[in-house]
Amino acid sequence: xxxxxxxxxxxxARKNLIKKAREIDSQLKEKNTGSYSNVGWSNRLGTVLTxxxxxxxxxxxxxxxxxxxxxxxxxxxxxxxxxxxxxxNSSKPxxxxxxxxxxxxxxxxxxxxxxxxxxVISPNYEHIKYAKEWxxxxxxxxxxxxxGLMERDKNVKWTGEIPHSARPxxxxxxxxxxxxxxxxxxxxxxxHFDVEKNPFTGRPFFNEVVFYHKNTKTLxxxxxxxxxxxxxxxxxSNYKDKEEFENSESGPWDLAPSVSSIPLGSSxxxxxxxxxxxxxxxxLMVQKDSKMEFLNIAAFISGLSKVGWEVDVLIPAHxxxxxxxxxxxxxxxxxxxx
Numbered sequence: 001x002x003x004x005x006x007x008x009x010x011x012x013a014r015k016n017l018i019k020k021a022r023e024i025d026s027q028l029k030e031k032n033t034g035s036y037s038n039v040g041w042s043n044r045l046g047t048v049l050t051x052x053x054x055x056x057x058x059x060x061x062x063x064x065x066x067x068x069x070x071x072x073x074x075x076x077x078x079x080x081x082x083x084x085x086x087x088x089n090s091s092k093p094x095x096x097x098x099x100x101x102x103x104x105x106x107x108x109x110x111x112x113x114x115x116x117x118x119x120v121i122s123p124n125y126e127h128i129k130y131a132k133e134w135x136x137x138x139x140x141x142x143x144x145x146x147x148g149l150m151e152r153d154k155n156v157k158w159t160g161e162i163p164h165s166a167r168p169x170x171x172x173x174x175x176x177x178x179x180x181x182x183x184x185x186x187x188x189x190x191x192h193f194d195v196e197k198n199p200f201t202g203r204p205f206f207n208e209v210v211f212y213h214k215n216t217k218t219l220x221x222x223x224x225x226x227x228x229x230x231x232x233x234x235x236x237s238n239y240k241d242k243e244e245f246e247n248s249e250s251g252p253w254d255l256a257p258s259v260s261s262i263p264l265g266s267s268x269x270x271x272x273x274x275x276x277x278x279x280x281x282x283x284l285m286v287q288k289d290s291k292m293e294f295l296n297i298a299a300f301i302s303g304l305s306k307v308g309w310e311v312d313v314l315i316p317a318h319x320x321x322x323x324x325x326x327x328x329x330x331x332x333x334x335x336x337x338x
Contacts, residue, residue: 006254013054018254020051020059024110036106041229041262042066042075048110049080050255052321053313056215058082058093061114062315065101072265075228076101076127077317079220080114081213084187087116094118096188097141098211098220099127099317100134108137117141119183121162122149123222124208127317131156142181146209147192162209166192170307171300188213189309193224193297195290196281205285210301217312219301219328225335227319228270233259236320239331248324256321282337295338302332 006015025036025047039046043064052060060081067076079098087094092115100120101107111117117138122128124146132155135143142159147166150158160179167174168189178185189212198205211220230237235252239245252258262270286294300308303325314322314331322328332338 014249014253016054017051020054021045021047021255024049024051024061024113037066039259040066040073041233041259041266042073044235044257044259045255048106049114052079052255052315053216053218055217058084058213058215060213060216060218060313060315062321063101063107063110067101069269072269073263074266074269075318077315077319079315079317080111081188081218082115083118083183085118085184087118090116092116096183097121097134099123099222100130102130103133103137119144121209121211122146122156123211123220124206125149125152125204126206127222128153128156144182146207147194148204148207162190162192164192165194166190166209168212172296172307186214191297191301193294195294195297196285197287197290199284199287205281212301212309212311217310217325218315219309219311219313220315220317222317225314225316225332226273227314227316227322227331228266228273229262229320230270231262231264231267233261236322239322239327242327242330244324244327244330248322248327250321250323250327278335295336298332298336298338302336302338303329304333304338 006018036048037043037046049061049063052062063078065076066073078101081096082093083096085094095115095117097117097120119142120134121144122131135156143156145158145161147161147164150161159181163176166176168191190209193208196204206223208222208224210224235256235258236250299305303310310325311328312325314328322331
């Protein structure tokens with residue numbers, strides 16, 4: 001495919017991602033004209049799938065969708081990772097689907113262009129709405145739940161749960177044996193945030209598992225970290241004053257453009273999450289007896305501990321992706337009050 005419309009000064013990696021985006025969505029033009037839906041903050045290109053990063057022979061994609069909560073678009077982002085394995089001698093890779101969004105024909109056609117849906121993960125108690133329809137649409141896929149979810153949602157034919165207190169091999173004193181059918185943890189490592197307790201129920205609130213894709217140094221989160229945009233609609237403008245932002249490639253570009261504005265309800269939702277929920281989570285749900293382990297986990301996934309993950313790309317289920325190791329360390333340090 002020709003480089004038509006791609007600035008010559010772009011790095012090769014960025015050019016390749018733009019080419020991949022055009023291959024998936026044939027109607028994607030040089031600017032923000034995806035063919036799937038209207039352009040908005042929760043789908044900045046209006047595309048079916050958008051490549052985010054590639055490395056080590058695999059690519060990571062996102063499916064960005066509006067997601068309504070009491071008529072407020074809080075947005076949702078599903079992540080799809082190409083695995084090193086291939087099923088049934090297929091020429092296309094197996095796919096790891098994180099936090100599935102609603103299925104439709106366009107998304108299924110886009111997914112089929114990438115590979116074979118092999119693992120579908122519901123990473124916390126809140127991101128389970130579409131698990132059943134994915135299980136029905138892809139009956140050969142393995143359905144994985146966060147700890148405790150199988151008991152809470154019995155409508156899905158789960159393959160199993162990610163083990164409680166799952167830790168990657170490099171986490172101090174923390175490796176847990178994985179179920180036999182599960183993907184290779186050296187390729188995508190899970191880490192269970194087993195450090196929270198709802199003060200009103202005495203039980204975990206999210207019970208989230210976060211994931212790290214080694215080949216692309218990508219961290220995937222659902223509700224432990226969010227990045228709702230400012231009301232100005234500029235990609236990651238909430239971090240533009242950080243010293244590490246300038247060279248991070250986290251600002252607007254072809255596959256992460258700005259939009260004209262953010263709806264009032266979505267802006268108010270951001271303020272509520274940032275100013276009300278985050279302090280509640282950090283000060284009340286992470287209780288005293290779990291505080292030290294929480295800090296250890298947060299430092300590990302942020303790349304702030306000596307043996308922690310080095311994250312080049314941070315993909316939250318809610319809000320914009322963040323790029324750049326130094327910026328991500330700074331962002332997560334602030335988010336987790338480290």
